[in-house]
Amino acid sequence: MxxxxxxxxxxxxxxxxxxxxxxxxxxxxxxxxxxxxxxxxxxxxxxxxxxxxxxxxxxxxxxxxxxxxxxxxxxxxVARTFQLVKPLSGLTPAESVMAGVVFSRNPLWGREAEKAAQRMLTRVGLAGRGHEPLSSLTYIDQKRVELARALISDxxxxxxxxxxxxxxxxxxxxxxxxxxxxxxxxxxxxxxxxxxxxxxxxxxxxxxxxxxxxxxxxxxxxxxxxxxxxxxxxxxxxxx
Ligand SMILES: Nc1ncnc2c1ncn2[C@@H]1O[C@H](COP(=O)(O)OP(=O)(O)OP(=O)(O)O)[C@@H](O)[C@H]1O
Ligand SMILES: [Mg+2]
CATH class of the missing domain: 3.40.50.300 (P-loop containing nucleotide triphosphate hydrolases)
Incomplete structure (x- = not known):
């Protein structure tokens, strides 16, 4: 590999x-x-x-x-997370995760991308948190968003x-x-x-x-x- x-x-x-x-x-x-x-x-x-x-x-x-x-x-x-998180400022957690699929090799758009992002957020332990301001999330939860952003690109x-x-x-x-x-x-x-x-x-x-x-x-x-x-x-x- x-x-x-x-x-x-x-x-x-x-x-x-x-x-x-x-x-x-x-x-x-x-x-x-x-x-x-x-x-x-x-x-x-x-x-x-x-x-x-x-x-x-x-x-x-x-x-x-x-x-x-x-x-x-x-x-x-090849997708990655960062040792020091690199949040996409100005975006919500859901939007940050959507960015990982919209620009991926198998892109999803609109409602589909949003549903996939919510599924990924649930998977990493952030169910229902997709629309909170990213800045209100703890550092660990920002790492969860980053993992979801990587995973959604499959x-x-x-x-x-x-x-x-x-x-x-x-x-x-x-x-x-x-x-x-x-x-x-x-x-x-x-x-x-x-x-x-x-x-x-x-x-x-x-x-x-x-x-x-x-x-x-x-x-x-x-x-x-x-x-x-x-x-x-x-x-x-x-x-x-
Ligand atoms: N962009 C850079 N410019 C100059 N030196 C760098 C740069 N990135 C890393 N280094 C240096 O390269 C060496 C290896 O750093 P690196 O971050 O890869 O270590 P690491 O094994 O990940 O350490 P840690 O466990 O602390 O995360 C260190 O001496 C670091 O200061
Ligand atoms: Mg390191």
């Missing part, structure tokens, strides 16, 4: 992503983990086309997507950058179930997450980044028991 081949991204003197390669299989929930600043969000930005690669190639369904504009990548079936690949971060214990369990149900419908998911319990329960395989490089990859349970991976996380925790 997705193949990242020797990808690097340089910001001036900083190499945020350094010769990274991995592949994601169809229908997989794939974990992308690593301490703060290790290059995870940059990698998501490279896949979605928000950033251009400095070198290396990214293939989606065997077609080269690195170098394409974000809209072209979205139209091929993506084949969904990129979730710390979507579960900040949920309380009950919401977290609901959030994990929601991601499982999205996966069960056949959507392939790349999940950036710091919550190890979520990674363990959702991801069959994962890749671990540290300072831009891949330090481990493979089956989640075995990857998370590698001493270098544990060190990378403990090093990060002791920095805080």
């Amino acid at each position: 997705l193949e990242v081949v020797n990808v690097s991204k340089r910001f001036g003197g900083l190499v945020a992503v350094d010769d990274v390669s991995f592949q994601v299989n169809k229908h997989e929930v794939f974990g992308l983990i690593g301490p703060n600043g290790s290059g995870k969000t940059t990698m998501m930005n490279l896949i979605s086309g928000a950033h251009k690669t400095t070198s290396g190639d990214i293939y989606f369904q065997e077609r080269l997507i690195s170098g394409m504009p974000p809209r072209g990548i979205f139209l091929r079936g 993506p084949q690949l969904l990129l979730l950058d710390e979507w579960l971060a900040g949920l309380n214990a009950t919401e977290l369990l609901e959030g994990i179930d929601l991601i499982k149900s999205i996966s069960a419908e056949g959507t392939t998911i790349v999940l950036v997450e710091h919550l190890m319990d979520a990674i363990r329960s959702l991801c069959q395989t994962c890749v671990v980044m540290n300072v831009g490089k891949v330090i481990a990859s493979g089956e989640t349970d075995s990857v998370l028991s590698i001493p270098e991976v544990i060190d990378a996380y403990l090093g990060d925790a002791s920095d805080v």
Whole structure:
């Protein structure tokens, strides 16, 4: 479904992503983990086309997507949420979600788009909230709107950058179930997450980044028991 081949991204003197390669299989929930600043969000930005690669190639369904504009990548079936939400200011939650389908590869219009948006809002836990001002929603609820906006485009690949971060214990369990149900419908998911319990329960395989490089990859349970991976996380925790 997705193949990242020797990808690097340089910001001036900083190499945020350094010769990274991995592949994601169809229908997989794939974990992308690593301490703060290790290059995870940059990698998501490279896949979605928000950033251009400095070198290396990214293939989606065997077609080269690195170098394409974000809209072209979205139209091929890649949707995303943002680590820091990017609300569409001035629109209601329902209108924000409709924007995800009106501009998608299978567009709906008018009443159809509105009905689909209400269905998606219900699915992410915002039933009946579609016409409140977006600014009156909590940060977490704005993240729900963003997920609905991504889902309504019926993506084949969904990129979730710390979507579960900040949920309380009950919401977290609901959030994990929601991601499982999205996966069960056949959507392939790349999940950036710091919550190890979520990674363990959702991801069959994962890749671990540290300072831009891949330090481990493979089956989640075995990857998370590698001493270098544990060190990378403990090093990060002791920095805080
Ligand atoms: N647009 C940019 N311009 C310059 N430097 C950037 C830019 N985006 C990211 N970086 C730098 O690249 C490195 C990797 O950042 P990135 O946001 O990808 O990390 P991350 O793994 O997502 O971290 P976190 O877990 O804190 O979200 C950091 O040193 C960051 O400061
Ligand atoms: Mg990040």
